[in-house]
Amino acid sequence: MSNSFNTRSTLEVDGDPYQIYRFEALKSKYDVDRLPYSLKILLENLLRKEDGRHVTEQDIEALLNWEPMAEPGVQIAFTPARVVLQDFTGVPAIVDLAAMRDAMQRLGGEPKLINPLEPADLVIDHSVMVDYFATPNALKKNTELEFQRNEERYKFLRWGQKAFANFRVVPPGTGIVHQVNLEYLAQVVFTKTTPPATLAYPDTLVGTDSHTTMINGLGVLGWGVGGIEAEAAMLGQPITMLLPQVVGFKLTGKLSEGATATDLVLTVTQMLRQKGVVGKFVEFYGDGLDNLPLADRATIANMAPEYGATCGIFPIDRETLRYLELSGRDPARLALVESYAKLQGLWRESGSREADYSDTLALDLGAVVPSLAGPKRPQDRIALTNARQAFLGTLRQDLESRHALPANHEEERFASEGGDTAIGWQGGHETGAIEIELGAEKHLLKHGAIVIAAITSCTNTSNPAVLIAAGLVAKKANALGLKVKPWVKTSLAPGSQVVPAYLEKAGLLGELAALGFNVVGFGCTTCIGNSGPLPEAIAQAIREGDLVVASVLSGNRNFEGRIHQDVRANYLASPPLVVAYALLGSMASDPYREPLGRDRNGKAIYLKDVWPSQREITELMGNNISSTMYREQYADVFAGSEAWQALPVPEGEIYQWPESTYVKHPPFFEGMSLEPPGPPKIEAARCLIMLGDSITTDHISPAGAIKPDSPAGHYLQQHGVAPKDFNSYGSRRGNHEVMMRGTFANIRLRNKLAPDTEGGWTTHFPSDTQMSIFDAAQRYQETMTPLVVLAGKDYGAGSSRDWAAKGTKLLGIRAVIAESFERIHRSNLVGFGVLPLQFKPEESAERLGLCGKEIFSIGTLAGEPGSVSVKAVTETGEVTEFEATVRIDTPTEWDYYQHGGILHYVIRALAKQSEAS
Incomplete structure (x- = not known):
């Protein structure tokens, strides 16, 4: 490696020498201290990886001369220290690596070259589903079902663990990948023995889950990428990126009594979405950090994908060290982190110099109020005081969009005084209350009924304060004799084994269970659509009454069709609010003004009567959480259960x-040659799907249940799989036949080419026949017709799903023309050889008069142009021609595209390397 800036140096900590790349050598010429924390991490990465090829002296100078206000235009190569994967995205990544070995063998190369060169950890956390709930044996039964459903996948992962070097698997039943990363895997300062020295450098990573950013709360730079990019990173390929703008978010003050970290993160998410930070780094600073525990920082960092940023990072300070000590890290690691951070100027002290930022915004923590977000986007924050009215507005909007409502219909007709009934209109007739029988009792299920209340997801289950608070709400409710409404499906899915350990010690695990919040599994459940079935009586009533029912979950995602197919309104909330809403039972009720229930004497009990004080929470945390607890739970983290070992x-x-x-x-990789094919011609293409704004990767590649009457359902049944054994789309991501049939199959997708429908439908041209998107794609492939997608703003928001790109490619889609793209999905499209094109500002499919029936031809991509001409010809011969921006953003991405994808590029490079040796 080169050392053009003479920064290679030595750091000694407690008698142990480490080789480092020290910033001090730069300061005579450059003002390194002005750089934001995150850019200092990138600077060190470039200094250490300078090789004259991927990283040059000019790249380092460009970063040192970073202009905060400049539009990103400088390309750099980022080499993460490690990669983390979860099993939904990890299984297809390992499938690809296995297939790459096959391809390498066919090309005459050495298959073993396909092997992770950087450490990779896969945590199995996305496969458990909530089939059983509100019973003491829910965990045992759900775990048994998990192994029955996923045995084939788990065998494959065990093969991968053995076949690939530098690859570890954290078995099922351990926790959520991000919490395991936060509590155990992360080092903050990474070390690597490269004789004759041990290198020390900032811990960095990429992960195959959008919420990899949670680790930013610990001062570790990392973000979510698609499985495609992660595989390339594992294989030693640097990640090319544009030197980003960095937005500073200044925090002051402290949270008020009654406000939680969840309320804070929903406020931050709303503010940053309104600010506009897509593709930017966000960095938190200010004296408010003195009052922000590490778990709260991780909660904020977790939601970076929801506010659109690449990362949301916090600096290293005393709180970082306190958390590392609490979570049982080695004292030697703590000493190294402190010494390294202080020497490199990565350490935060109150009142220290503020960095230069591209833009800033500020928040007084004391202004945060209890909040929810929904009904279908995480950034749509609602103050809890307005929750009832907001839901009623959502209800009216939903019913208006699907049914004719009387012109004089007043909002109060939706809910009687007190919200005890919620009545909608359908075809001029009052509806919205269906009688159901649960056990021996009859109830009316109405619009607004909360049918799912779930404490789930990495966002909050990493945070002891909100989980202790939930336990205290349960304890107070039990003492007063309150009960969860019988139509509410309750669940608790901890993010790690540490959570039930401290809840048990604090005497709160049993209190939660008494209200039906029994532990149902260790992993990501309701938040990713693994909510499991609703009781049949409830599901039938929802469909019979066309009811708009709700879920309340402590998650980070509530996109359409994600949580449960029968639930139209989904709200994110803190764990204690989840418990409170389970008691209340309806979004049409006001949690401040209406009782949660009545005590044994008939007295009305309100939210304020069960809400814990900050002092109660702090005392329980201090008395019941210790480093010993973390060390015990992670002592043998890779061993797994008897079922796993067997x-x-x-x-x-x-x-x-x-x-x-x-x-x-x-x-x-079928038919792949040693030489790249170059950019394909896209001529006489048809539009397969025409979409509006905010199309998420959930819309493109669903993760939830597989419907029996869907193309994927038909395929599975043809192969002898009964609907009860379908499992989920996410669990079947290792099978391209299922996934390509599931692409664009979300039940809430609205394709303008199939008006008056919801789901995976389109119209085939020129036959003008309505059919499933998959069937239409197959018919187009029979005639060798290339396909395009037309879309609006924020195309590809949400989870970092590589199958959203892979499925797109397998359907025969060559290009996506959108008004704007979210970062990860755009990158994934390029990484799998699909061309992302962006309408010019002030232009769109609608403004250009496109209807989707046209025949499209795209100009030449020779010479790697910044824009390209698109010609659309109607059935009557009318021509619309427009220029579109080519969103292949870096020279390396052009290499990937010309090879047909990033994995093809890597195979060819390694095959030639093998041939040369």
């Missing part, structure tokens, strides 16, 4: 693909 492990460096509906050899 799984047979296939042998060999080349995977012997079995007959399976879970793991199938993908077709991506």
Whole structure:
């Protein structure tokens, strides 16, 4: 490696020498201290990786001369220290690596070269579903079902763990990847033995989950990428990126009594979405950090994808060290973190110099109020005082969009005084109350009924304060004799084994269970659509009455169709509010003014009667959480349960693909030659789908239940899988046949080419026949017709799902033309050889008069142009021609696109390397 700036140096900590790349050598010429914390991390990365090829002296100078206000235009190469994966995205990544070994063998290369060069950890956390709930044996039964459903996938992962070096698997039932990362995997300052010295440098990573950013709360720079980019990073390819703008978010003051970290993060998310930070780094600073525990920082950092930023990072300070000590890290690591951070200017002290930022905004923590977000976007914050009115507005809007309402229909007709009934209109007739029988009792299920209340997701289950608060609400409610409404499906899915340990010690685990919040599994459940089935009586009533029912969950995502297919309104809330709403039972009720229930004497009990004080929470945390607890729970984290250890492990460096509906050899590398094909011509293309704004990767590649009458459902049934054994789309991401049939199959997708429908429908041209998107794509492929997608703003928001790009490619879609793209999905499209094109400002499909029936031809991509001409010809021969921006943003991305994708590029590079040796 080069050392053009003479920064290579030595740091000694407690007698141990470390080789570092020290900023001090730069300060005579450059004002390094003005750089934001996150850019200092990137600076060190470039200094250490300077090789004259991927990283040059000019790249380092560009970062040192960073202009805060300049539009991003400088490309740099970022090499993360490690990669983390969850199993939904991790399984297809390992499937790809296995298929790449096959391809390498066919090309005459050495298959073993396909192997992680950087450490990679996969945490199995997305496969458990909430089938059983509100019973003491829910955890046991859900775990048994998890292994029955996923045995084929788990065997495959055990093979990968054995076949690939530098690859570890955290078995199922341990926790959520981000919490395991925060509590155990992260080092803050990474070390690597490279004789004759041990290197010390900032811990950095990329992960195959959008919420990888949660680790930013610990001062670790990392973000979510698609599985495609993660695989390349594992194989030693640097991640190319544009030197970003950095937005500073100044925090002052402290949270008021009654406000939680969840309320804070929903406020921050709303502010940053309104500010506009897509593709930017966000960095938190200010003296308010003195009053912000590490878990609260992690909660804020977790939500970076929801506010659109690449990362949302906090600096290293005393609180960082306190958390590392609490979570059982080695004292030697703590000493190294402190010494390194202080020496490099990465340490925060109150009153220290503020960095230069591209833009700033500020928040007094004392202004934060209890909040929810919903009904379908995390950034749509609602003050709890306005929750009832907001829901009634949502209800009216929903019913108006699907049914004719009387012109003089007043909002109060939706809910009687007190919100005890919620009545809608349908075809001029009052509806909205269906009688159901649960056990021996009859109830009316109405619009607004909360049918799911889930304490779930990495956002909050990493935060002891809000979980202790939830336990205290339960304890006070139990003491008063309150009960959860019988139609509410309750669940508690902890993010790690530490959570039930401290809840049990604090005497709160049983209190939560007494209200039906029994532990249902360790992993990501309701938040990703693994909410499991609703009781049949409730599901039937919802469909019979066309009811707009709700879920309340402590998650980070509430997109349409994500939580449960029968639930139209979904709200994010803090864990204690989840418990309170389970008691209340309806979004049409006011949690401040209406009782949660009545005590044994008939007295009305209100939210204020069960809400804990900050002092109660702090005392319980201090008395019941210790470093010993963390060390005990993580002592043997990779061993797994008896069921995991009993799984047979296939042998060999080349995977012997079995007959399976879970793991199938993908077709991506079939017919691949040693030389790249170059950019394809896109002529006489048809539009498969025409979409509006805010199309998420959930819309493109669903993760929830598979409907029996869907193309994916038909495929599984044809292969002998009964609907009860379908599992979920996410669990079947190792099978391209299922996933391509599930692409654009979200039940809430609205395709303008199939008006008056919801779901995976389109119209095939020129036959003008309505059919499923998959069937239409197959018909177009029979005639060798390339396809395009037309879309609005923020195309591809949400989770970092590589299948949203892979499925798009397999359907035959060559280009997506949108008004704007979210960062990860745009990158994934390029990474799988799909062309992202962006309408020019003030232009859109609608403004250009496009209807989607046209035939499209895209100009040449020779010479790597910044824009390209698109010609659309109607059935009558009318021509619309417009220029679109080519969103292939870096020279390296052009390399990937010309090779047909990033994995093809890597295979060819390694095959030639193997040939040369």
